[in-house]
Amino acid sequence: MSGRSSIHSGSVLARLLWLVIVSSAASCCCSSAAVNISTSSDVIVRCMEREKHALLQFKQGLVDDSNALASWESKEDCCEWGGVACDNQTGHVIMLDLYYNLLGGEIGPSLLELPYLYYLDLGYNSFNGTIPKSIGSLSRLKVLKLAFNFFSGSIPPQLGNLSNLHTLDLSSNSVTFENLKWVSQLSSLRYLNMSYLNFSRAVNWPQSISQLPSLMELRLILCQLPDVDMASLSFINSSTSLQVLHLPYNFLGSSVFCWIGNVSRNLVSIDLHDNRMKGPIPNAFTNMDFLLSLDLSYNQLEGGIPKSFRSLCRLETLNLLSNNFSDRLEQSIGNLSCAQDTLKSLYLGDNLWWGSFPDDLTRFVSLQELDIDNATMSGSLPKSFRQLSQLRTLRLGHNRLSGSFPDVTGLSLLSTIDLSHNQLNGSLHDSLGQLSSLTEIDLSRNSLNVVLTEVHFLNLSQLLHVDVSYNPAFSFRVSLSWNPPFQLDELKMASCKVGPAFPKWTLTQRRLSRLDLSNAGISDSIPDNFWDLPCSLSLLNLSINQIHGRFPNLTSRNCRIYLIDLSSNRFCGALPPFHKNVSALLLSKNKFTGDLSSICSTQAPSLEILDLFYNLLSGELPNCWFQFKELLALNLANNSFSGKIPSSFGSLESLYQLQLQRNNFSGELPSLENCTRLVLVDLGFNNLSGKIQAWIGSSLKEMWVLQLRSNHFCGSIPSSICSLPLIRVLDLSQNNISGVLPRCLNNLTAFSLVSQEVDDLPVPSDFVLQHIWKGAEREYRQDVRYLRSFDISSNNLTGVIPENITYMLGLRSLNLSRNNLTGLIPGKFGQLEVLEVLDLSRNHLSGSIPDSFTNLHSLAVLNLSINNLSGRIPSSTQLLTFIESSFAGNVGLCGTQLNTKCPGDGPSEDPEVTGGAESDGFITTGFYVSIEIGFFTGFVGVCLTLLRKTSWRCSSV
Structure with a gap:
C-alpha cells in the first residue's frame, strides 16, 4: 500500500490539528456560556469574601505573563472578574473558566475553598507539576477540563470521588497511570477525553471504560492503547447511550470489534483508523441503526465490505483507506445499498479492489466525496456518472481506467478531479469548461489525445491547480492574446506538447507557486518580462527543452525561490551572479561559457544545490566557497575547469555530494575532513596528484561512493x-x-554483507552518479543502493591478493586488472556468490583457477587473461559460457573454453598462444560485448543440451 505512504504522515498531522481546532471551538463555546451566567440576572449579588480570598491565593501561585488576570483585584467583586461566574442568588463561585489564557505555574490547594464549584476549565495553558489530589474533594464538580498543559506525575485516583462529574478532559499532558479503576467510579460521566496520554501499561482500560453506564462520548486518541482480548469482557454496566467512540492511532487488534458490538447500539461516530486490526470486518455493525460515520482506515483489514453494512441506512461517511481489501469492488458497493440516499463521503483508496467502476455508485445521489485512488480498478467511467450531481471531490488516480474523460455536464459542484496515473486514452469532453467550482484537476500520466483549447477553460475562474504532465499527445491550441479566467497556484505540463513557442499566457499568472514546463517541446526564447517572477513562485522547471538565450541576472529579486531548473536546454553566455534567495539552481547540459568568478559577488546563503554539469565553463575556481554554508550538492563535472581545487571547499560542512569529474583540475586534493556528511565524491578524469590521504577513511564515515579514477595519485592505499x-x-x-x-x-x-537492510538504506532524491559498469558508463540514481563495486585496476600494485578479499560477500564487481599482483588466486573466491563482474587480467598470477569458481553462479563478465595460470579450467554451466578471450594468454591453462585438451585427455594440437603481441591498451567496450555475446550463445547451447538429455538432468537434481 505504497500509494499513500508518502503523504500518510502529513494526513496524520492534519487530522490531529483538526481535532485540536474542534476541541478548542467546543471549549470556547462552553466558556462563553459559563461566563455569562453571572450577568444573566438584574439582581446584584457580590461574591463571598472567603472565596475571593481563595481566588487571590490561587492567582499568587500562577505565572501570568500575558496579564490575563488583570481584573482580579481585591477591591473588586470577584463575580465580575474575567473567567469567574457566580450563582446569581447566593454569590458562591460556581464556574472558573481560564481556558487558553497562557497561564503557568502550579495549581495550589486554595481551590478547596470553592465548595460550590461545578465547572473548572484550565485547559490550553502551561500549568505544570502534578494534578492536585484536592480536586477530588470538589464534590459538586460536573465539568473538569485540564487539557493541553504540562501536568506530570500520576493521575490522582481521588478524581474517582467526583460522583457528579459528567465531563472529564485530561488530554495532552504528561501524566502517568497503571490502571483506570478510579474512572469506573464516575457513574455520571458522559464525556471522557484522555487523548495523547500513555495507556501502554493500563491493560485494564476496557474493563474500566465498560463500567460507565452514562458515557456518551469517548476519545482516546494516540494513547498507545495495548491490544488486549476483549472477547471476555462483561458488559452488564456498560453505557447503552454511547454515541461517539474515537480510538485512532493506537495498537488495537480486531478484538475491539467484539467490544464495539456489545457496548452500544446508539453509536453515531466510530473512529478506529491507524490501529492494527487484521482480517475481515466481522458482523459487529449489524444493529447500529444510527451510525453516521465509520473510519477504519490505515489498518490491515482484508476481504471486502461485509453484508452486515446493509443495515447502515443512515451512514454518511465511510473511510476504509489504506487496508488490504481485495474483494470485487462492485460486490462490496452493493452492500452499501441501504445508504445510497445518505452517504456523502466514501473513501476506498489504497486497497487491492478489482473489477471496473461500479455502476451502482451512480445511484448514491448524496455523494460529495469519492476516493478510490490506487485500487487497481479497470474499465471506463459509465455514462451514468453524471448523475452524481452533489459530487465535490473525485479521486480515482493510480488505477487502470481507460477510455475518454467523461461527460461531466451537471456536476456543477465538482471542485477536485484526480484521474492521474491511469490509462485514459481518449479526449476531454467540452463540458469540463462548465465546471465553475473546479479548483484542482490532475490528469497526469495518462495517454490522453487532446488538443486543449480555450473552450475547456471557459468558466473555470476558480481553478488553482492544473497537472496534465506526462500525456505525450496532450497539446495546446490557444491564441497568443489569450487571457485565462483563472489565477493558478500550480501549473504542471511536463512531457506535453506545449511548444514550439513559449506559452505567453503563463505570464498572466501572478500567483503561481509551481510552474513545470519541462520536456514540453519548447524551442523558443523566454520573453524578458517572464523573469519578473511573482514572489509566490517557489519552483520553476523549464528543463529538457530547446530554450535558447541568456540566463538573466535575478539578484534584485527579493523573494525566495526554492528551485530553478533550466537543465538540458541551449542557454548560453556567462553566468550572472546567483539569485540570493535560491535554494537549488540546476543549469546542467547547456552552453554556458566563461568562469565562475561572479559567484564571489553573490550573497546566496540559502543555496543548497548547484548543478553546472556538462557546460562549456572554464578557468580556475574562485576560493570563496565558505560563503555557501548550506550547500548540500555541488556538480561541476564535464567542464574545462583547471587549476587547484579551492581549499574553501573544506568549509562546506553540510556538503554530501561533490562531483568534479572530467575537468582539468591539478595539484593535490585539499582537506575535506570537516565535510563529514559527504556521501558521494567523484574526482575522476582529472590531473590530480599526491597521496590518497588518511582523513578520507577516518573522517568521511558516511561515504557511499569514492571515485578517483584516471588521475595521478601515488603512494600506497592507506x-x-x-x-x-x-x-x-x-x-x-x-x-x-x-x-x-x-x-x-x-x-x-x-x-561484506549480503543484506536487504543494506540495500534499503535511503538515497537522497537528487542523487546522481556516473559510474562505469561492465565497460560502459551508466547513470545511477535510486538504484545506486544495489551497487557494490571495487575497482583498483591499472595501477602499480604488487604482492598477493589477500584472502580477506574473499569475505567481501556483497561484492558485485571486482576489478584488480593491470597491476603486478603475484601468487595464487585465493581458493575461497567461490564465496562471492553475488559477483557479476570479475577482472584479474594482466597481472602475474600463477597456479590454477580455484575449483570454487564453479559457485560463481551470478558471474556475467570474467577476465583472467594474460597471467601465468595453469591447469584445467573448472567445469560448470556458468564457466562454460565464457569464450576464449576470458582465459587467453595463460600458457598453462587448458579446457573446453580454450579448445585445448588437458594432459590425460588425449592428443590434441597445440593451441595458438594469444596475447603475446597484444597491445597494452585498456579493455574496450567491444571486449565486454564479445563476452556477453559469448555468454548468451553458450547459455542457449547449454540449455538445449540439458533439454535433450532429460535423464542426465534429472539424475543431477
Whole structure:
C-alpha cells in the first residue's frame, strides 16, 4: 500500500490539528456560556469574601505573563472578574473558566475553598507539576477540563470521588497511570477525553471504560492503547447511550470489534483508523441503526465490505483507506445499498479492489466525496456518472481506467478531479469548461489525445491547480492574446506538447507557486518580462527543452525561490551572479561559457544545490566557497575547469555530494575532513596528484561512493580506507598507486554483507552518479543502493591478493586488472556468490583457477587473461559460457573454453598462444560485448543440451 505512504504522515498531522481546532471551538463555546451566567440576572449579588480570598491565593501561585488576570483585584467583586461566574442568588463561585489564557505555574490547594464549584476549565495553558489530589474533594464538580498543559506525575485516583462529574478532559499532558479503576467510579460521566496520554501499561482500560453506564462520548486518541482480548469482557454496566467512540492511532487488534458490538447500539461516530486490526470486518455493525460515520482506515483489514453494512441506512461517511481489501469492488458497493440516499463521503483508496467502476455508485445521489485512488480498478467511467450531481471531490488516480474523460455536464459542484496515473486514452469532453467550482484537476500520466483549447477553460475562474504532465499527445491550441479566467497556484505540463513557442499566457499568472514546463517541446526564447517572477513562485522547471538565450541576472529579486531548473536546454553566455534567495539552481547540459568568478559577488546563503554539469565553463575556481554554508550538492563535472581545487571547499560542512569529474583540475586534493556528511565524491578524469590521504577513511564515515579514477595519485592505499562502513563504490583505477592491497578490506561493511537492510538504506532524491559498469558508463540514481563495486585496476600494485578479499560477500564487481599482483588466486573466491563482474587480467598470477569458481553462479563478465595460470579450467554451466578471450594468454591453462585438451585427455594440437603481441591498451567496450555475446550463445547451447538429455538432468537434481 505504497500509494499513500508518502503523504500518510502529513494526513496524520492534519487530522490531529483538526481535532485540536474542534476541541478548542467546543471549549470556547462552553466558556462563553459559563461566563455569562453571572450577568444573566438584574439582581446584584457580590461574591463571598472567603472565596475571593481563595481566588487571590490561587492567582499568587500562577505565572501570568500575558496579564490575563488583570481584573482580579481585591477591591473588586470577584463575580465580575474575567473567567469567574457566580450563582446569581447566593454569590458562591460556581464556574472558573481560564481556558487558553497562557497561564503557568502550579495549581495550589486554595481551590478547596470553592465548595460550590461545578465547572473548572484550565485547559490550553502551561500549568505544570502534578494534578492536585484536592480536586477530588470538589464534590459538586460536573465539568473538569485540564487539557493541553504540562501536568506530570500520576493521575490522582481521588478524581474517582467526583460522583457528579459528567465531563472529564485530561488530554495532552504528561501524566502517568497503571490502571483506570478510579474512572469506573464516575457513574455520571458522559464525556471522557484522555487523548495523547500513555495507556501502554493500563491493560485494564476496557474493563474500566465498560463500567460507565452514562458515557456518551469517548476519545482516546494516540494513547498507545495495548491490544488486549476483549472477547471476555462483561458488559452488564456498560453505557447503552454511547454515541461517539474515537480510538485512532493506537495498537488495537480486531478484538475491539467484539467490544464495539456489545457496548452500544446508539453509536453515531466510530473512529478506529491507524490501529492494527487484521482480517475481515466481522458482523459487529449489524444493529447500529444510527451510525453516521465509520473510519477504519490505515489498518490491515482484508476481504471486502461485509453484508452486515446493509443495515447502515443512515451512514454518511465511510473511510476504509489504506487496508488490504481485495474483494470485487462492485460486490462490496452493493452492500452499501441501504445508504445510497445518505452517504456523502466514501473513501476506498489504497486497497487491492478489482473489477471496473461500479455502476451502482451512480445511484448514491448524496455523494460529495469519492476516493478510490490506487485500487487497481479497470474499465471506463459509465455514462451514468453524471448523475452524481452533489459530487465535490473525485479521486480515482493510480488505477487502470481507460477510455475518454467523461461527460461531466451537471456536476456543477465538482471542485477536485484526480484521474492521474491511469490509462485514459481518449479526449476531454467540452463540458469540463462548465465546471465553475473546479479548483484542482490532475490528469497526469495518462495517454490522453487532446488538443486543449480555450473552450475547456471557459468558466473555470476558480481553478488553482492544473497537472496534465506526462500525456505525450496532450497539446495546446490557444491564441497568443489569450487571457485565462483563472489565477493558478500550480501549473504542471511536463512531457506535453506545449511548444514550439513559449506559452505567453503563463505570464498572466501572478500567483503561481509551481510552474513545470519541462520536456514540453519548447524551442523558443523566454520573453524578458517572464523573469519578473511573482514572489509566490517557489519552483520553476523549464528543463529538457530547446530554450535558447541568456540566463538573466535575478539578484534584485527579493523573494525566495526554492528551485530553478533550466537543465538540458541551449542557454548560453556567462553566468550572472546567483539569485540570493535560491535554494537549488540546476543549469546542467547547456552552453554556458566563461568562469565562475561572479559567484564571489553573490550573497546566496540559502543555496543548497548547484548543478553546472556538462557546460562549456572554464578557468580556475574562485576560493570563496565558505560563503555557501548550506550547500548540500555541488556538480561541476564535464567542464574545462583547471587549476587547484579551492581549499574553501573544506568549509562546506553540510556538503554530501561533490562531483568534479572530467575537468582539468591539478595539484593535490585539499582537506575535506570537516565535510563529514559527504556521501558521494567523484574526482575522476582529472590531473590530480599526491597521496590518497588518511582523513578520507577516518573522517568521511558516511561515504557511499569514492571515485578517483584516471588521475595521478601515488603512494600506497592507506589502511584507514577500510573504515568506510557504507562504501558501495570504491574506484581508484588508472592512477600510480603502489604497494600492496590492504589486509583489512573485509572491514568494508557494505561490501561484506549480503543484506536487504543494506540495500534499503535511503538515497537522497537528487542523487546522481556516473559510474562505469561492465565497460560502459551508466547513470545511477535510486538504484545506486544495489551497487557494490571495487575497482583498483591499472595501477602499480604488487604482492598477493589477500584472502580477506574473499569475505567481501556483497561484492558485485571486482576489478584488480593491470597491476603486478603475484601468487595464487585465493581458493575461497567461490564465496562471492553475488559477483557479476570479475577482472584479474594482466597481472602475474600463477597456479590454477580455484575449483570454487564453479559457485560463481551470478558471474556475467570474467577476465583472467594474460597471467601465468595453469591447469584445467573448472567445469560448470556458468564457466562454460565464457569464450576464449576470458582465459587467453595463460600458457598453462587448458579446457573446453580454450579448445585445448588437458594432459590425460588425449592428443590434441597445440593451441595458438594469444596475447603475446597484444597491445597494452585498456579493455574496450567491444571486449565486454564479445563476452556477453559469448555468454548468451553458450547459455542457449547449454540449455538445449540439458533439454535433450532429460535423464542426465534429472539424475543431477
